[in-house]
Amino acid sequence: MSTSLAAYASRAVPRYTSYPTAPHFREDFAPSTYAEWLRRTDPAAPVSLYLHVPFCRAVCSYCGCNMKLASRYAPIAAYAAALHDEIALAACLLPRGLPVGHLAWGGGTPTALSPDDLAALMERLRRHFIFRPDAELSIESDPRTLTAEMAQRIGALGFTRASFGVQEFDPRVQQAINRIQPPDMVARAVDGLRGAGVSRINFDLIYGLPHQTEETLLTTIATAAAMRPDRIALFGYAHVPWMAKRQRLIDEAALPDGTARARQSERAAEVLIGLGYQPIGLDHLALPDDSMAIAARAGTLHRNFQGYTTDTADTLIGFGATAIGRSPFGHVQNIAEPGAWARAIGRFILPVAKGVAISAEDRLRGEVIERIMCDGEVDTDAVASRLGCATGWCGDELKTLDGMAGDGLLMRTGTAITLTAEGRKLSRVVAAVFDTYLAAGRARHSVAV
Ligand code: SF4
Structure with a gap:
């Protein structure tokens, strides 16, 4: 990369998962405005749903997500109960029987829910919305904690896609980011879900991690690609310790510099393309028959707060603490702290913390x-x-x-x-x-x- 391009690369700019971007959502936004937006939802147009589960069994030190460590199930059970109420609250405002084309569960770790609680929440959604036969149902999981029973239940509930944070297989890097998951553990999780009928698998890989080198990254890619994930998100580690306090555990001296990051990103993409993956946008690659590769070729790819998406719906209804939603009228984000989020729902108030009309x-x-x-x-x-x-x-x-x-x-x-x-x-x-x-x-x- 030339000196002028390197200067551009070091500019701090948003990821543009919405516009205006989340820091410009207004804190004086009224839940009643969002209620009005929900009431005015087009009853004929498919909507998308997102459910956020902010709990994890362990904390990865690179994590920038809104998550909470949960060593007991009681807070997760209470959270699941509040999710039921939030769905019912929104359903009272929305036109009845809205069609759904996309459903995504993210986190945190949605599979921290018990299989029965996940099934009950899916049943709740199916009571209020009509899932189209071709709807994509996706869920994020964690290879370290996914049980065989949960994998079976995910398949039985009709999920079509599952995502795993693989990041990097090198043991020293895994140690530095506090995420120990050897390749055979990931392979077992992938096989379990495929065996249960979940046909599409996504992997997240990260470059720019502490102690990561081009060599460790390329070895990771060879190991990951052998499991043939349909879609790979190849993200640069975003070191933002002023926002994500747990990143203060990362040794900054062990982070690759800008030149090394750029080289890692370039080589990783080159190798994946050589293995048959199609590059998509800034940071995704997919097998040519994956829906995202097809959308990219057709010029119908979109962005939402999760990054690149094939979702074309104008309305995305978010449930759960910190969930982001979108409508033709604007963007909203739920209260981040699960206790405050649940208390708002308990008072029959949409648990919106901020939003912006566009x-x-x-x-x-x-x-x-x-x-x-x-x-x-x-x-x-x-x-x-x-x-x-x-x-x-x-x-x-x-x-x-x-x-x-x-x-x-x-x-x-x-x-x-x-x-x-x-x-x-x-x-x-x-x-x-x-x-x-x-x-x-x-x-x-x-x-x-
Ligand atoms: S990276 Fe994923 S699994 Fe790790 S703490 Fe964050 S949300 Fe949880």
């Missing part, structure tokens, strides 16, 4: 940012026309992009821009040109690569 300009800028992140190309006037906005709206942004074109990040023809191969690795930096909230500087972000 303007026509936000929608336009968000769409341009999403196409840059997903396709590596966009025509700003074409997007404006499609959304019924005035064309010729981004003169200043185009001037900034011309500077980036001079540095080899992109090519511009009129209002159409196409990122180069180098520019695609820096798509967050290019997308940030269209972000009018970034200058408000409310948040610190991780570096671009």
